[in-house]
Amino acid sequence: xxxxxxxxxxxxxxxxxxxxxxxxxxxxxxxxxxxxxxxxxxxxxxxxxxxxxxxxxxxxxxxxxxxxxxxxxxxxx
Numbered sequence: 001x002x003x004x005x006x007x008x009x010x011x012x013x014x015x016x017x018x019x020x021x022x023x024x025x026x027x028x029x030x031x032x033x034x035x036x037x038x039x040x041x042x043x044x045x046x047x048x049x050x051x052x053x054x055x056x057x058x059x060x061x062x063x064x065x066x067x068x069x070x071x072x073x074x075x076x077x
Contacts, residue, residue, distance in 0.1 A: 003044045010048065024053035027060050 011018040025047075032038045042052060 003048060006045070006048055020057065021053045024056035024060065028052075028056050 007021075011021065028041070029038075032041055041047075042050070046052070
């Protein structure tokens with residue numbers, strides 16, 4: 001409940017911030033799931049109060065341009 005309240009207060013009237021946070025959270029979850037480090041994820045309260053999405057956005061800027069090439073064996077059919 002406290003995470004929901006903090007989140008609602010944080011993004012109140014700012015749908016762009018909501019989209020940024022959700023995009024960063026999805027990116028971090030998929031990255032940690034692929035590397036097997038999902039157990040090292042911060043709690044939602046810490047993630048929100050420490051503005052962790054800003055760090056993840058920086059990481060996304062570095063890693064996203066490199067996704068234009070094909071890695072053999074990375075797709076599952």
